[in-house]
Amino acid sequence: MSVLPEDPRVGELSEAIILRGILERLGGSRALVGPGDDAAVLAMAGRVVATTDTLVEGPDFRLAWSSGYDLGWKSAAVNLADVAAMGARPTALLVALALPAETRLSFVLDLADGLRDACDRLAPGCEVVGGDLTVSPTLTIAVTALGELEEREAVRRDGARAGDVLALAGEAGQAARGLSVLFDRFRDADGRPVPVDRSGLVPDDARALDAQLRPLPPVALGPVAADAGATAMMDVSDGLARDAARMAAASGVSFDIDGAALGPHRAWAVSGGEDHGLLATFPDGRELPEGFRAIGRAVPARGDGPAVNVDGAAADGGWDPYRDWDGRSG
Amino acid sequence: MSVLPEDPRVGELSEAIILRGILERLGGSRALVGPGDDAAVLAMAGRVVATTDTLVEGPDFRLAWSSGYDLGWKSAAVNLADVAAMGARPTALLVALALPAETRLSFVLDLADGLRDACDRLAPGCEVVGGDLTVSPTLTIAVTALGELEEREAVRRDGARAGDVLALAGEAGQAARGLSVLFDRFRDADGRPVPVDRSGLVPDDARALDAQLRPLPPVALGPVAADAGATAMMDVSDGLARDAARMAAASGVSFDIDGAALGPHRAWAVSGGEDHGLLATFPDGRELPEGFRAIGRAVPARGDGPAVNVDGAAADGGWDPYRDWDGRSG
Structure with a gap:
């Protein structure tokens, strides 16, 4: 029997040993x-909500900037937000990990910790119920989240009506600003990412970094918004300009957004994503649920005019993974 | 407005345009x-079965050998088999595609065709209900399958009892033999994969190739086995030696397999996987459902002795993704 090094690489281990380590970190499962x-096998009553979202090294993260824990957290959070955006409560994750053979076991175990902690913090009761391990040249984390609507109707993107109030819950622009802090402050002269040293960061930059690396989508507010009569809802992953335009197109309306309502990071909120806040519309005059703030209003579709105006001017920008990736990794 | 080339690369397209093409190929959805x-949002009664399995370029396939259609088919089939192995009927797939920017759109559309056709052939009524598109240096297809148990109890791996008959449905060894045909016949002098020319293949080798590239797991027999009283069941993805040993360990038994019952490709069936046949145990004396054949028997656990014997000798071999990958791609 071989003696393993203290922190072996996954290529030195059997699948069974890696899995055992991951499952220990995840803790016991309440699934059937x-x-x-x-x-x-899960006990799920009635209608099931299901979504999948993937983080890929390079386009979605750099290993110099994100720890295993960060990646576990974020890969859970972005999927939990998608379930919440339908008005549902997340109950289960499946996690497909594709790992380079040289990945350290400790990194994988940290990732499992991040998955578990994000579930506990953002969607108590939700847990990892299954997964898959493969070897790959590119570190890839594909998560599927399942959730339950209970007695609620699903809140789709296409239900906004002219006159509805447009409201937002969660951060607006912090995660995008955090990405810019990483690009501006933590690259070497050749543009390669270098490890983050937080000691020189002002508190607001440190908070932006946290929002980028370990986002806190307001998952619990998804069902709350549904109960409060939200007519449309989605999570903001690509910036308000792009995502509100998607809701506008699906619903057949346009939106007028009040820039001042977007807070101190207005430009980032419009053009940058990854906060995974919840964007929702509510009938005019309806009291907004706690955690949501009004940021604008749905108006009749402007046809060839802008789908989304901010303070009367067309909003543009927003992230497209196929157009905007700079091709680097590290 | 730019004019697109006839078969553009995904890096030249927006996510929305790629998605629209995929959804056209998949056809309409019956999901809520x-x-x-x-x-x-899916209407699912009672208990939900959920599983995820990933295909990665390099360890799992080579683009010289597999078409987009093959990969769509196989990524669906391996997941459908996992749902069936619990005794459930698959109802929905979620597909996370991570695509190199230079991937041709036609390849992605073929992949969508393969997903749809595998569902239609292997699990009628099952369909792709959602997914995710990201850019990646490594082509990766992560599929999650959901299924319904209806009134059946889930059939786990741990229910085999000494005296039970061990039975198999589906191919045994063909897919592994097909992989060896690829490695032996379709590589150049430097070991790099070259495109498959079927014109020189004898029919049995062509069938083996089909089993490797477009496996036909007996998905419909999963619920049938559950109804017939299967005490344990799993899909064979890593060869009988490894997978039967997993069932043996979970159930606290050992298995004696009759080599002659494994058919003409016995050695491949023992050590090679990817047929995704269903391995199940049934109480002694119970009539096996059509499609299953007896291949052996569960016996009391042999302790330190072999978990799986074939004709009285310990079976070994079987595929481990972290130990057995040769690191090549292409």
């Missing part, structure tokens, strides 16, 4: 059948 | 909320 069989 | 919102 949890990890370890061909599939998980 | 299908693709296009933050998450899908």
